[in-house]
Amino acid sequence: MIEIHDLHYRVGAAPILSDISLSLPEGSLTALIGPNGAGKSTLLRLMARLEPLQSGRITVEGLDLATTPTDAMARTLAIMGQQNSVASRLRVRELVGFGRWPHHQGRPRAADREAVEAAIDAFGLQPFAGRFLDELSGGQVQRAFLAMTFAQDTAWMLLDEPLNNLDVAHARALMARLAQLVQDTGRSVVAVVHEVNYAAAWADHVVAMKHGRIVAQGAAEAVLTEDLLSDLYDTPVEVSRHDGRPLVLHHHSHSRIADLSRGRLPDRARLS
Amino acid sequence: MPERASWQVIAGLTGLLVLSSLVWMFQGIGGGNRSFILTLRATKLAGLITVGASIAIATVLFQTVAANRVLTPSIMGFDALYLLLQTLLVASVGITGFAMLDPTLKFLAEIAVMVLLAGLLFGTLLGRGARDIPRTILTGVILGVLFRSISGFVSRILDPNAYAVVQSVSFASFGSINASLLLPGGLIAAGMIAAAFALSSRLDVLALGRTAAVSLGLRHRRMVLLTLALVAVLVSVSTALVGPVGFFGLLVAGLAHGAAASDRHAALLPIAGLIGALILVAGQTIFERAMSQPATLSVVVEFAGGLFFLYLLMKGRIR
Numbered sequence: 203m204i205e206i207h208d209l210h211y212r213v214g215a216a217p218i219l220s221d222i223s224l225s226l227p228e229g230s231l232t233a234l235i236g237p238n239g240a241g242k243s244t245l246l247r248l249m250a251r252l253e254p255l256q257s258g259r260i261t262v263e264g265l266d267l268a269t270t271p272t273d274a275m276a277r278t279l280a281i282m283g284q285q286n287s288v289a290s291r292l293r294v295r296e297l298v299g300f301g302r303w304p305h306h307q308g309r310p311r312a313a314d315r316e317a318v319e320a321a322i323d324a325f326g327l328q329p330f331a332g333r334f335l336d337e338l339s340g341g342q343v344q345r346a347f348l349a350m351t352f353a354q355d356t357a358w359m360l361l362d363e364p365l366n367n368l369d370v371a372h373a374r375a376l377m378a379r380l381a382q383l384v385q386d387t388g389r390s391v392v393a394v395v396h397e398v399n400y401a402a403a404w405a406d407h408v409v410a411m412k413h414g415r416i417v418a419q420g421a422a423e424a425v426l427t428e429d430l431l432s433d434l435y436d437t438p439v440e441v442s443r444h445d446g447r448p449l450v451l452h453h454h455s456h457s458r459i460a461d462l463s464r465g466r467l468p469d470r471a472r473l474s
Numbered sequence: 475m476p477e478r479a480s481w482q483v484i485a486g487l488t489g490l491l492v493l494s495s496l497v498w499m500f501q502g503i504g505g506g507n508r509s510f511i512l513t514l515r516a517t518k519l520a521g522l523i524t525v526g527a528s529i530a531i532a533t534v535l536f537q538t539v540a541a542n543r544v545l546t547p548s549i550m551g552f553d554a555l556y557l558l559l560q561t562l563l564v565a566s567v568g569i570t571g572f573a574m575l576d577p578t579l580k581f582l583a584e585i586a587v588m589v590l591l592a593g594l595l596f597g598t599l600l601g602r603g604a605r606d607i608p609r610t611i612l613t614g615v616i617l618g619v620l621f622r623s624i625s626g627f628v629s630r631i632l633d634p635n636a637y638a639v640v641q642s643v644s645f646a647s648f649g650s651i652n653a654s655l656l657l658p659g660g661l662i663a664a665g666m667i668a669a670a671f672a673l674s675s676r677l678d679v680l681a682l683g684r685t686a687a688v689s690l691g692l693r694h695r696r697m698v699l700l701t702l703a704l705v706a707v708l709v710s711v712s713t714a715l716v717g718p719v720g721f722f723g724l725l726v727a728g729l730a731h732g733a734a735a736s737d738r739h740a741a742l743l744p745i746a747g748l749i750g751a752l753i754l755v756a757g758q759t760i761f762e763r764a765m766s767q768p769a770t771l772s773v774v775v776e777f778a779g780g781l782f783f784l785y786l787l788m789k790g791r792i793r
């Protein structure tokens with residue numbers, strides 16, 4: 203369980219996060235949603251001790267972030283950042299191998315090597331494993347970083363926009379893998395997701411943020427409603443249901459599609 | 475452990491270094507004064523190897539902290555800072571006092587102050603990785619100029635004799651190595667290089683950037699300061715032995731990154747150290763023995779390094 207009590211965070215005089223109290227249950231896939239600048243990354247970075255705690259308290263599995271040594275924390279919680287690049291020239295297998303570092307501190311054992319190969323397989327990186335990162339496409343790099351985070355094998359994984367750069371097939375495969383991992387091993391994942399339907403389809407728990415505050419949290423069906431999402435993103439959306447899960451339609455494109463199917467758009471629009 | 479391709483590079487470089495050291499030691503030797511000449515040559519050889527390896531490894535370490543291949547300690551003004559310390563020391567104890575101080579003691583004190591200042595200055599500047607590279611370079615260049623002008627200003631208000639003392643330690647010269655500091659300097663450099671090797675796995679993690687490094691449990695801030703301290707000591711040693719060296723480190727680090735199979739420090743550090751030592755030993759052998767120009771090497775090395783710097787800038791390989 204991750205528990206956050208009365209967290210405030212500011213940069214200079216500007217409040218970035220206000221009044222955040224949150225408990226994230228174990229064994230769940232939590233989607234963190236909200237518009238650009240809502241404070242999602244900042245919250246994740248605070249949970250991963252990447253920013254200094256200014257006030258409030260965060261505990262992960264009962265470990266207080268303020269007092270737990272960072273190397274012990276690294277065996278409990280892993281984070282993957284929103285922007286992933288490395289200045290040094292490394293092969294994919296080497297990068298994924300660093301995921302095991304908290305467990306061996308530079309002296310990998312057979313079990314570590316197996317975990318690395320498993321992570322490489324899981325993200326379809328076998329064909330690129332011997333290649334340098336700067337010889338890969340954006341999505342392949344993203345998968346390499348995801349594999350590194352998976353190899354770290356922690357009870358908690360915080361993923362900041364893990365779907366960045368991924369094509370539809372890989373994005374779905376990732377969400378399915380995360381859901382599977384949570385179900386099979388009781389591990390917990392918090393992922394920042396912009397494409398609301400991925401949250402709707404796979405997340406157990408949704409936390410919505412805006413202007414540095416939490417505006418809603420709960421089961422996906424409870425949070426992903428028309429009113430809430432329209433308010434959250436300041437743009438009209440429609441929510442219908444599909445297989446018992448919410449299906450979010452962006453209002454504009456939806457009406458456009460409806461108009462198209464009714465043949466109501468002018469020819470010019472239909473051609474384009 | 476370095477992989478096989480890197481081992482081959484390490485073995486090859488070691489062979490070349492041994493070979494050029496042998497040529498340096500025994501070329502054209504004969505007649506009387508054999509042992510005198512051998513001692514002289516051995517001293518110089520030890521100095522060249524110490525300086526070459528120190529600059530090379532300091533540069534690689536610094537580039538790892540800065541997450542950047544264009545920055546070097548000397549571009550960021552490390553050696554200018556060391557020279558400023560020396561000038562301030564001359565100014566505060568006076569010229570007779572300067573000459574009377576025990577050189578080893580003086581050297582150790584300078585290193586200690588250098589580590590402190592470098593940690594304060596560059597720890598703040600680079601603590602989170604140099605995000606804005608052009609601004610960081612500019613800051614470094616300005617700091618370097620500032621340190622040099624303060625040195626110049628202070629030494630000018632000293633008497634002319636003192637000015638000469640300061641001037642004599644302000645220019646690099648591979649031909650004349652400060653022999654009185656060779657033993658302590660060499661030992662200290664060897665210790666720092668050993669420490670860097672012992673940290674190589676942590677340096678690999680540091681090179682992943684702050685987010686990944688913290689996620690993997692590295693004590694990031696401590697590691698940055700520790701690495702900068704190693705850099706400060708290594709630069710102090712090489713500057714004390716031969717004076718400030720500009721672009722040489724950049725050249726060597728660039729060659730090392732090219733020669734190593736990947737950027738793992740277990741391979742990168744020894745390869746860089748060997749290349750640095752090899753260039754100085756082989757270069758000095760050629761210039762001093764074949765061309766009778768013992769003072770030319772630094773000019774040539776700086777020129778090549780400067781060209782490499784321009785090449786990196788123009789290719790836009792700032793990262």
Ligand SMILES: Nc1ncnc2c1ncn2[C@@H]1O[C@H](COP(=O)(O)OP(=O)(O)OP(=O)(O)O)[C@@H](O)[C@H]1O
Nearest residue numbers: 213216218236237238239240241242243244245284
């Ligand atoms: N170093 C900083 N200095 C000042 N403001 C900052 C800093 N870092 C972030 N902010 C501000 O904090 C707010 C929250 O940023 P954050 O990166 O957490 O947003 P986000 O929800 O992750 O957005 P996105 O969806 O675009 O990634 C933004 O308004 C941003 O401008």
Ligand SMILES: [Mg+2]
Nearest residue numbers: 242243244284
């Ligand atoms: Mg973000």
